[in-house]
Amino acid sequence: MLLGVFVGSYPTNPLHLDGLAKAIIWKFRLPRTLMGVSAGIALSLGGMTLQAVFRNPLVDTYILGVASGVAFGAALAVAFLPFVGLASLALLFGLLAVFLAYYLARVNGRVSTVSLILGGIIVTALFSALLSLLELLLPSESLSGLVVWLMGSLANSTWKTVVYSLPGVVLIAVLLYLLRWNLNAMSLGDEAEILGLNVSLWRGIFVFLSALLTALVISFTGIIGWVGLIVPHTARMLVGPEHSKLIPATISIGITVMVLADVIVRLLPGDIPVGIITTLVGVPFFAYLLRKTGGGWS
Amino acid sequence: MKWGGLILSVVLLLAVVSAGCVGNSTGTSSKATTKEVTVKDFSGRNVTVKVPVQRAVVLSTSALEIIQLLNASDQVVGIPKEAQYDALLSESLKNKTVVGSMLRITDWEKVLALKPDLIIDLDLKKFYNVDELLNRSASYGIPVVLLREDRLEDIPRAVSLLGELFGREKEAKAFDDYFNEQVKEVKAIASKIPADERKKVVMIQPIMGKLYLVNGNDVLAQAVRLVGADYLVNITFSGYTPVRVPMDPEKIIASYRDADVVVLLTSAVTPYDQVEKLKEEMLSDEAWKGIKAVREGNVIILRADMGKDSFLRWSPRLAVGIWVIGKAIYPNYYPDWNDKAKDFLKRFYGLS
Numbered sequence: 001m002l003l004g005v006f007v008g009s010y011p012t013n014p015l016h017l018d019g020l021a022k023a024i025i026w027k028f029r030l031p032r033t034l035m036g037v038s039a040g041i042a043l044s045l046g047g048m049t050l051q052a053v054f055r056n057p058l059v060d061t062y063i064l065g066v067a068s069g070v071a072f073g074a075a076l077a078v079a080f081l082p083f084v085g086l087a088s089l090a091l092l093f094g095l096l097a098v099f100l101a102y103y104l105a106r107v108n109g110r111v112s113t114v115s116l117i118l119g120g121i122i123v124t125a126l127f128s129a130l131l132s133l134l135e136l137l138l139p140s141e142s143l144s145g146l147v148v149w150l151m152g153s154l155a156n157s158t159w160k161t162v163v164y165s166l167p168g169v170v171l172i173a174v175l176l177y178l179l180r181w182n183l184n185a186m187s188l189g190d191e192a193e194i195l196g197l198n199v200s201l202w203r204g205i206f207v208f209l210s211a212l213l214t215a216l217v218i219s220f221t222g223i224i225g226w227v228g229l230i231v232p233h234t235a236r237m238l239v240g241p242e243h244s245k246l247i248p249a250t251i252s253i254g255i256t257v258m259v260l261a262d263v264i265v266r267l268l269p270g271d272i273p274v275g276i277i278t279t280l281v282g283v284p285f286f287a288y289l290l291r292k293t294g295g296g297w298s
Numbered sequence: 299m300k301w302g303g304l305i306l307s308v309v310l311l312l313a314v315v316s317a318g319c320v321g322n323s324t325g326t327s328s329k330a331t332t333k334e335v336t337v338k339d340f341s342g343r344n345v346t347v348k349v350p351v352q353r354a355v356v357l358s359t360s361a362l363e364i365i366q367l368l369n370a371s372d373q374v375v376g377i378p379k380e381a382q383y384d385a386l387l388s389e390s391l392k393n394k395t396v397v398g399s400m401l402r403i404t405d406w407e408k409v410l411a412l413k414p415d416l417i418i419d420l421d422l423k424k425f426y427n428v429d430e431l432l433n434r435s436a437s438y439g440i441p442v443v444l445l446r447e448d449r450l451e452d453i454p455r456a457v458s459l460l461g462e463l464f465g466r467e468k469e470a471k472a473f474d475d476y477f478n479e480q481v482k483e484v485k486a487i488a489s490k491i492p493a494d495e496r497k498k499v500v501m502i503q504p505i506m507g508k509l510y511l512v513n514g515n516d517v518l519a520q521a522v523r524l525v526g527a528d529y530l531v532n533i534t535f536s537g538y539t540p541v542r543v544p545m546d547p548e549k550i551i552a553s554y555r556d557a558d559v560v561v562l563l564t565s566a567v568t569p570y571d572q573v574e575k576l577k578e579e580m581l582s583d584e585a586w587k588g589i590k591a592v593r594e595g596n597v598i599i600l601r602a603d604m605g606k607d608s609f610l611r612w613s614p615r616l617a618v619g620i621w622v623i624g625k626a627i628y629p630n631y632y633p634d635w636n637d638k639a640k641d642f643l644k645r646f647y648g649l650s
Contacts (some may be wrong), residue, residue, distance in 0.1 A: 008548050008552075009546075009548050009549040009551075009552035009553065010548055010551060010552040010588075011552075019584070020551075020584075020585065020587075020588040022584075023583070023584035023585035023587075023588070024548055024551065024585045024588070026585070027547075027583060027584070027585035027586075028546070028547055028548045028585060029548070078506065078567065086506075086507075136379075136399070138567075143400070144505075145505040145506035145508065145567060146506065148506070148508060148544060149506050149507070149508070153508075155508070155546035155547075156507045156508065266546070266548070266549075269533065269535065270533070270535070270543050270544055270545055270549075271508065271509075271543075271544040271545045271546045271549070
């Protein structure tokens with residue numbers, strides 16, 4: 001967090017802050033860092049929750065189609081509804097995509113991992129096709145603008161985006177902590193029902209909370225990938241699968257990863273989207289995870 | 299048999315004559331006879347074209363603006379999607395068949411159905427696969443002329459080249475003389491600006507909430523230098539110099555604190571009111587006041603969109619654009635450009 005506040009292009013000595021340094025910290029670095037905190041909590045907790053619910057370490061909220069919904073919502077805002085606002089339409093369509101994927105996956109009142117992944121694939125394909133259609137209608141400048149936006153960045157964070165995102169994310173994080181026993185039970189699989197849990201109902205609740213966490217961030221920042229995969233797994237390796245320890249560990253590692261990735265971006269030339277950094281780190285980590293676990297739950 | 303042969307000869311003769319008549323009736327307003335010329339395009343390739351071109355597919359809106367200025371719209375058959383947004387283009391030009399977008403041909407079938415005798419595009423290898431376009435066109439026997447939108451002097455060069463290809467040399471010369479005269483007048487004013495009054499300028503274009511700096515190799519930066527100011531942005535990434543560089547606000551403030559003038563540009567997707575909001579935010583913000591120009595209130599909005607009254611794009615529009623930039627940076631040295639804009643739009647585009 002301190003790095004997030006004191007590292008940037010303008011030299012800032014924490015012991016001797018001039019007027020401009022104070023203004024830059026207040027106007028740019030603090031909102032950016034807090035948005036990094038929000039993204040770190042939301043994306044990693046979203047991944048962790050789904051991994052527990054579906055007992056699979058390779059599951060992330062993006063399999064639900066939330067990213068394609070957000071991308072379509074953003075493009076729709078740019079192309080036809082600029083007065084509605086990009087973030088609100090992105091949020092709406094992100095949640096709509098997850099709802100659709102979950103609805104499609106629900107067969108005979110049950111939602112299996114496979115059916116949810118298939119539902120996510122269908123929804124992703126649908127929204128990707130709609131996005132391509134919109135891209136055909138967009139002028140070239142907005143198209144390249146949209147592509148850059150979708151890569152995910154914290155550089156545009158303002159106090160307004162922090163106010164819209166962080167409180168909701170913290171609230172859901174607290175809720176998940178309070179529901180840690182249910183998450184522990186869900187990660188046992190079918191045995192959860194023996195423990196008296198309505199698995200279908202709780203699966204739906206946790207899927208919704210994960211999707212909401214993700215949408216509350218990427219609707220403002222664009223798509224930031226892989227955090228939901230690398231962070232929970234690292235936390236699990238450090239503190240084990242028990243959620244009373246796993247949730248705080250996931251939150252702290254998530255915040256550290258996101259803020260550090262953003263600090264790296266600030267030191268690079270231009271305005272490189274932070275999503276590129278997380279993807280560059282996440283892809284080899286995911287490959288390692290796949291090779292080590294074979295895609296299963298241990 | 300003799301009668302049969304005679305009838306066949308008469309029918310063939312009539313067919314040839316009528317084909318000639320049809321050819322004349324569907325021809326363009328250009329009356330010049332067709333001949334083959336070899337021209338050197340902006341990529342340095344020698345291209346042999348039958349001139350005047352009668353059925354051109356044009357994939358760049360700036361080239362279309364030139365063609366309209368040359369009064370050769372009838373000699374175009376295919377256009378890019380972006381042409382719809384260009385306010386300088388006539389409705390008849392906008393109603394031509396759309397064959398591509400963003401400099402790429404998206405529907406070759408449509409192109410072949412149009413039977414073009416020339417394809418005009420930009421030589422922008424970073425933006426699309428130029429070689430693929432050249433190879434494919436060559437396989438269909440369609441010549442391709444590539445233009446570049448790099449520098450101010452490329453504008454009259456492009457007008458001359460297209461004037462030759464479309465058989466509109468007279469119109470091309472009229473514009474080139476006009477353009478060169480504007481540049482000469484601006485240079486004369488710029489030479490009178492004392493060294494201690496030279497302004498340092500930065501141009502920012504907001505697109506979808508992100509800020510893009512106009513880089514030093516852009517034609518707008520060249521126009522800033524032409525009017526007698528120094529352009530501060532010059533960014534290269536491992537030998538590659540993009541014309542727009544996305545940059546976060548802190549980096550802009552930290553890197554260009556001594557800028558005397560900040561120019562904010564509209565774009566095809568950033569309307570004036572959005573840029574005005576950014577300007578207000580900058581002027582009232584302590585962090586942005588880290589830049590000298592913001593502190594002193596020298597933040598100017600200029601139009602670089604595709605509207606009729608926007609003159610800051612690589613195209614004939616820049617004949618007025620250089621005056622717009624001059625007046626914005628040195629209001630005491632350059633005259634008001636509104637009359638020049640009216641004259642330009644009326645004279646070359648028939649717009650009021």
